[in-house]
Amino acid sequence: MIIPMDLNASPLPEPEDDEEEIFGAQVEEEIAHEEHVETAVETLRREREERRQRLKRDLPDEGPRQRVVQQPRREPVINTRFYDKNKLPPGWLDCPAAGQSIGYIIPSKVPLGETFNDCIVPGRRYSLKQVIHQQRVLGRELGLVIDLTNTTRYYQPSDWKKQGIKHVKIACKGRDSVPDPESVNTFVYEVLQFYSRQKLAKKYILVHCTHGHNRTGFMTVHFLMRSQSMSVTEAIQVFHNARPPGIYKQDYIDALYAFYHERKPENVFCPNTPEWKRSSDLDLNGEAMPDDEDDGGIVTASQDNQVSTEVLTNDDVLGDAIPWDQQEAMRQFCYHSLKLGAGAKGMAQFPGSHPVSLNRENLQLLRQRYYYATWKADGTRYMMLITSDGCFLIDRNFNFRRVQMRFPMKQTNEGVGRDTHNLTLLDGEMVIDTLPDTQKKERRYLIYDLMAINSVSIIERPFCERWKMLEKEVIEPRNLERQYIYQSRNPYYRYDLEPFRVRRKDFWLLSTITKLLQGFIPKLSHEADGLIFQGWDDPYVPRTHEGLLKWKYPEMNSVDFLFEVVDENRQLLYLYERGKKKLMDGNHVDFKNGEDPSELSGKIIECSWDSEEQVWNCMRVRVDKSTPNDINTYRKVMRSIKDNITEEVLLEDIGEIVRLPMYADRIRNDSKAHSRQHSGRRR
Numbered sequence: 001m002i003i004p005m006d007l008n009a010s011p012l013p014e015p016e017d018d019e020e021e022i023f024g025a026q027v028e029e030e031i032a033h034e035e036h037v038e039t040a041v042e043t044l045r046r047e048r049e050e051r052r053q054r055l056k057r058d059l060p061d062e063g064p065r066q067r068v069v070q071q072p073r074r075e076p077v078i079n080t081r082f083y084d085k086n087k088l089p090p091g092w093l094d095c096p097a098a099g100q101s102i103g104y105i106i107p108s109k110v111p112l113g114e115t116f117n118d119c120i121v122p123g124r125r126y127s128l129k130q131v132i133h134q135q136r137v138l139g140r141e142l143g144l145v146i147d148l149t150n151t152t153r154y155y156q157p158s159d160w161k162k163q164g165i166k167h168v169k170i171a172c173k174g175r176d177s178v179p180d181p182e183s184v185n186t187f188v189y190e191v192l193q194f195y196s197r198q199k200l201a202k203k204y205i206l207v208h209c210t211h212g213h214n215r216t217g218f219m220t221v222h223f224l225m226r227s228q229s230m231s232v233t234e235a236i237q238v239f240h241n242a243r244p245p246g247i248y249k250q251d252y253i254d255a256l257y258a259f260y261h262e263r264k265p266e267n268v269f270c271p272n273t274p275e276w277k278r279s280s281d282l283d284l285n286g287e288a289m290p291d292d293e294d295d296g297g298i299v300t301a302s303q304d305n306q307v308s309t310e311v312l313t314n315d316d317v318l319g320d321a322i323p324w325d326q327q328e329a330m331r332q333f334c335y336h337s338l339k340l341g342a343g344a345k346g347m348a349q350f351p352g353s354h355p356v357s358l359n360r361e362n363l364q365l366l367r368q369r370y371y372y373a374t375w376k377a378d379g380t381r382y383m384m385l386i387t388s389d390g391c392f393l394i395d396r397n398f399n400f401r402r403v404q405m406r407f408p409m410k411q412t413n414e415g416v417g418r419d420t421h422n423l424t425l426l427d428g429e430m431v432i433d434t435l436p437d438t439q440k441k442e443r444r445y446l447i448y449d450l451m452a453i454n455s456v457s458i459i460e461r462p463f464c465e466r467w468k469m470l471e472k473e474v475i476e477p478r479n480l481e482r483q484y485i486y487q488s489r490n491p492y493y494r495y496d497l498e499p500f501r502v503r504r505k506d507f508w509l510l511s512t513i514t515k516l517l518q519g520f521i522p523k524l525s526h527e528a529d530g531l532i533f534q535g536w537d538d539p540y541v542p543r544t545h546e547g548l549l550k551w552k553y554p555e556m557n558s559v560d561f562l563f564e565v566v567d568e569n570r571q572l573l574y575l576y577e578r579g580k581k582k583l584m585d586g587n588h589v590d591f592k593n594g595e596d597p598s599e600l601s602g603k604i605i606e607c608s609w610d611s612e613e614q615v616w617n618c619m620r621v622r623v624d625k626s627t628p629n630d631i632n633t634y635r636k637v638m639r640s641i642k643d644n645i646t647e648e649v650l651l652e653d654i655g656e657i658v659r660l661p662m663y664a665d666r667i668r669n670d671s672k673a674h675s676r677q678h679s680g681r682r683r
């Protein structure tokens with residue numbers, strides 16, 4: 001999306017005199033005992049003022065200000081509970097009102113309601129009405145205000161609405177932390193939605209925190225990063241130009257580089273704290289007093305920046321939450337790409353293709369169609385949607401979460417084109433690899449299918465074509481850019497800081513299945529629980545795909561039950577039948593790993609069948625699933641258990657299959673093509 005830049009707009013006029021302002025202050029809930037509080041506040045204020053005067057007298061002019069910038073901030077000496085509800089935010093008065101527009105975003109300090117008038121002389125007021133008026137003078141109509149302050153005391157949001165302006169509150173603590181990723185996602189979504197809805201009349205978005213620098217800058221930079229091809233340095237500079245000195249908290253700047261996996265260039269410096277902020281309020285140590293909501297202490301940069309000591313598990317929740325509406329729109333895109341028609345709002349189910357268990361009957365399919373095999377990676381299933389403003393993992397519950405990844409487009413001959421993929425839909429398994437040399441654990445997304453590329457559905461194309469496109473269009477451009485990062489559009493990007501690695505899954509000719517089973521799988525650096533047989537010419541079939549076959553090691557054939565414990569520790573096992581719970585009478589589970597059954601009541605448990613004891617064994621709790629298997633899946637698993645296709649039987653059968661003429665010819669051709677490709681790569 002291209003957002004017109006309006007960086008040369010003229011500076012704003014000074015705030016005008018008060019024109020009968022319309023706000024009443026909102027009384028903060030926590031100030032319950034007003035009289036007591038006001039006396040305490042008065043005393044504290046007087047004491048602080050005395051200390052400030054003393055410091056001003058005793059210290060040379062620049063002394064304390066230097067220390068403000070260089071020393072780590074200490075805890076405030078005043079209990080913030082005693083803040084006067086009409087106290088001006090420190091530095092607010094001298095802080096410039098608003099910056100120049102960045103596209104349609106106008107960064108601003110918080111406008112204050114009329115209850116603040118006693119503290120502000122006419123001529124220095126900046127109320128909601130004045131904001132609207134000032135922007136009108138500059139030819140801008142406001143349509144949306146995004147309020148990032150962490151309080152409701154500054155003005156009444158309903159006053160914006162009375163003027164026909166939408167108000168969105170995204171409360172962000174300014175102290176001790178950068179805005180959290182979910183708030184950032186909400187901000188970017190709100191702005192994008194606002195842009196996309198107003199086709200003709202372009203209205204502007206006022207974004208404010210308390211002073212319109214750090215939180216406002218942080219959010220604006222995120223928006224620029226996701227809506228345009230920019231580096232973090234460029235985006236920070238754009239904000240700096242529009243609202244000097246821009247973001248002036250070092251940790252906010254570091255968090256932005258960390259979030260977008262970019263190396264910070266050596267010549268990037270954090271601006272000094274502006275004069276209006278430094279001289280506003282000083283505490284006993286000569287440091288700037290924090291506002292109750294804004295400013296302050298030690299900021300934690302994104303976790304990517306820190307050395308991680310976490311233990312990786314397949315059940316970890318990956319990525320950041322995003323607004324529900326955004327998920328709903330992306331669900332519809334998936335349904336559309338998979339040609340499923342529109343899913344009922346809020347009711348859509350995970351549409352990914354699902355294999356069926358191999359039995360003696362469907363084993364015959366291998367003789368009728370041309371198949372390849374691959375190991376059945378045992379991690380967590382995710383589809384992935386890459387869009388220009390982010391990359392989203394889609395779990396089995398059809399929930400979307402954002403992960404910070406980069407998927408560049410293939411370079412055209414002209415070397416121009418869009419920078420990254422937009423609306424490309426993939427399918428795969430997230431596994432945890434243990435690196436053989438160091439035993440270090442690393443997450444890897446093994447992609448095995450490509451269903452849409454840049455918004456074009458390709459599900460009807462044969463699998464072999466989709467799989468080749470996956471390599472050419474998605475994997476190769478990433479690898480190339482990674483290799484030649486210094487020549488890329490963003491030489492500061494660091495793929496090694498992404499939350500997981502990415503690879504295309506390999507598929508093996510059926511003639512090499514013994515090697516796959518006995519040589520390759522045992523050496524894999526992640527778990528595998530069987531094989532997948534993939535029809536080489538098959539389309540992508542959403543939901544159950546009767547032609548996509550899974551073979552599991554016999555002891556790993558499993559069913560996911562909904563488990564419940566009722567009175568007197570009676571176990572109940574449920575499956576689903578036409579979307580409703582179905583009690584599986586006569587089934588019983590053993591908990592050989594010492595789990596307490598009563599604690600698992602209400603959970604989905606994955607069980608394998610012990611044919612000697614005629615009982616189910618609980619293997620694990622499926623935290624990634626909210627519904628049990630369907631009765632039909634259960635029947636297929638039971639059939640596969642009964643048919644008992646052992647490794648031996650399987651290898652024997654496939655040995656026969658690959659001698660069939662249809663296989664023999666294609667295998668010969670494919671082998672030649674593979675070796676040509678490999679020798680081409682080696683050259």
Ligand SMILES: Nc1nc2c(ncn2[C@@H]2O[C@H](COP(=O)(O)OP(=O)(O)OP(=O)(O)O)[C@@H](O)[C@H]2O)c(=O)[nH]1
Nearest residue numbers: 355374375376377378380381429448505532550625
């Ligand atoms: N289609 C396909 N699926 C694979 C592949 N490798 C691993 N899988 C996984 O195999 C799963 C299907 O096997 P099941 O045994 O039915 O599923 P599960 O592992 O118990 O988990 P559920 O998906 O919850 O049923 C898919 O959902 C994928 O997560 C692959 O190469 N192709």
